[in-house]
Structures are given as structure tokens and as C-alpha cells.
Amino acid sequence: MGTERRIASENKLQEDNKVQVKSKERVAAHGEVFTADREVNAMLDLVKSETERIDSRFLEPACGNGNFLAKILERKLAVVRARYGKEQNLYERNALFAVSSIYGIEIQMDNVMECRERLLEIFKNEYLKIFHEKYKQECLESVEFLLLRNVLWGNALDYCEPTEERKPLVFSEWSFLDDGMVKRRDFTFADLVTGQYSLFSDLGVESSATDPVKDYPLVNYTDLNSEAYE
Numbered sequence: 170m171g172t173e174r175r176i177a178s179e180n181k182l183q184e185d186n187k188v189q190v191k192s193k194e195r196v197a198a199h200g201e202v203f204t205a206d207r208e209v210n211a212m213l214d215l216v217k218s219e220t221e222r223i224d225s226r227f228l229e230p231a232c233g234n235g236n237f238l239a240k241i242l243e244r245k246l247a248v249v250r251a252r253y254g255k256e257q258n259l260y261e262r263n264a265l266f267a268v269s270s271i272y273g274i275e276i277q278m279d280n281v282m283e284c285r286e287r288l289l290e291i292f293k294n295e296y297l298k299i300f301h302e303k304y305k306q307e308c309l310e311s312v313e314f315l316l317l318r319n320v321l322w323g324n325a326l327d328y329c330e331p332t333e334e335r336k337p338l339v340f341s342e343w344s345f346l347d348d349g350m351v352k353r354r355d356f357t358f359a360d361l362v363t364g365q366y367s368l369f370s371d372l373g374v375e376s377s378a379t380d381p382v383k384d385y386p387l388v389n390y391t392d393l394n395s396e397a398y399e
């Protein structure tokens with residue numbers, strides 16, 4: 170191999186490693202090695218039909234900065250675009266529904282923030298590409314709020330925030346109704362874990378979890394924000 174090609178190939182390898190490993194310390198402390206795109210896609214292809222179902226719920230209990238969640242969102246949004254790309258309100262409701270079905274837990278706060286930002290960016294790019302200046306700012310704010318609620322800073326092993334108080338992790342179940350209203354019900358993660366990770370039920374039956382810790386009034390999909398849920 171010529172010197173230039175070898176250097177280019179080493180640089181590429183370093184670039185890939187940089188993406189997969191932030192630091193040796195983080196690998197040692199948290200086992201943080203990110204999965205490369207090729208493997209993510211290959212694994213998601215094993216459940217391809219689920220990744221293309223708008224309402225299928227995914228939880229990644231060690232989501233890092235969102236390598237799996239990002240691809241799932243992209244796949245779901247491609248379906249929403251193909252089905253509803255010509256009708257803005259329907260697109261928005263279904264695209265938000267797609268976002269609401271994606272959940273993550275991550276123990277390192279910087280990864281949590283990166284993951285939320287990354288998913289928001291994916292949504293925003295796609296939404297603006299389709300609807301240009303007709304986009305609604307409040308829709309983007311609803312997405313931001315969904316991500317704040319769905320991608321949690323926590324320890325997936327003890328179901329709590331990684332602080333001394335060990336506040337229990339609480340996830341929201343979002344049900345999108347045909348008239349654009351959204352029902353939110355909160356459950357502790359501990360209650361949702363029954364033998365294996367099972368997040369609510371998305372098969373048309375009531376959640377098999379115990380009672381919600383909180384049940385909220387209906388809110389329009391453009392108004393999902395902290396004020397609406399005060």
C-alpha cells in the first residue's frame with residue numbers, strides 16, 4: 170500500500186475510533202463504546218418491520234448518544250413522510266407519535282443531552298425539508314418536550330436517577346387520539362420492568378403495568394410542554 174493511502178486509511182480508522190470511543194476512562198468507567206452505523210443497521214434489520222411501524226415502542230436502556238434511537242427515528246419518519254407528507258397536520262401528528270414511541274436511558278448526562286439534541290435535529294431537518302416556512306415552532310417545542318421526557322438520565326440497573334436521592338425513573342406513555350389530542354400517563358420504570366424490559370403495550374391493549382403514578386388531562390399535540398402539564 171502506498172504511503173498516502175496508508176495514512177488516509179489510518180486517519181479513517183482513527184476517525185471511526187474517535188466516534189466509537191470518547192476516552193479510555195469512559196470505556197473503563199461505563200463500558201462506553203459506541204456502535205458503528207453498519208452494525209446498528211444490521212441489528213435493526215432483524216426487527217425491520219417494527220422499526221418501520223410508527224407506533225412500535227423502543228426502549229434502549231444504555232442508549233449512549235443515541236446511535237440506535239437515531240436510526241429508528243429516521244426509519245419511522247421515512248414512513249410518516251411516505252404516508253402523510255402531503256398533509257401537514259397529519260404528518261405532524263404522526264411524526265410526533267413516532268418521536269413519542271422512542272425511549273432511552275443513559276447514565277452519563279452529556280450523552281443524554283447529545284442524544285436529545287441529535288433526535289431533535291433529525292426531526293427538524295426532515296420536517297423543514299418537507300414543509301419549509303410552513304413549519305410550526307410549537308411542533309418543534311412539542312418534540313423537544315417529548316425528548317426531554319423520553320430520554321432519561323438514569324441508571325437502568327436500579328431504575329433510579331444516578332444521584333444520592335435515587336429518585337425513581339418515571340416514563341410517560343403517550344397515546345395519540347385521532348382528533349389531535351394526546352393522553353399522557355406516567356409510570357415508574359421499576360413498575361414497567363416485569364421480568365424483562367417491556368415498555369407499556371403498543372398492541373392495542375391497555376398497558377400491563379400497574380397503575381400510573383400520574384394521569385394527565387388531554388393536551389393538543391402542538392401544546393406538549395411543561396406549562397401544559399403543570
Ligand SMILES: C[S@@+](CC[C@H](N)C(=O)[O-])C[C@H]1O[C@@H](n2cnc3c(N)ncnc32)[C@H](O)[C@@H]1O
Binds near residue numbers: 203205229235237280
Ligand atoms: C457500549 S455503550 C453503547 C451506547 C449505545 N447504545 C451505542 O450502541 O452506541 C454503553 C452505554 O451505556 C451507558 N451505561 C453504562 N451503564 C449504564 C447504566 N447502568 N444505566 C444506563 N446507562 C448505562 C454508558 O454510559 C454508555 O453510553
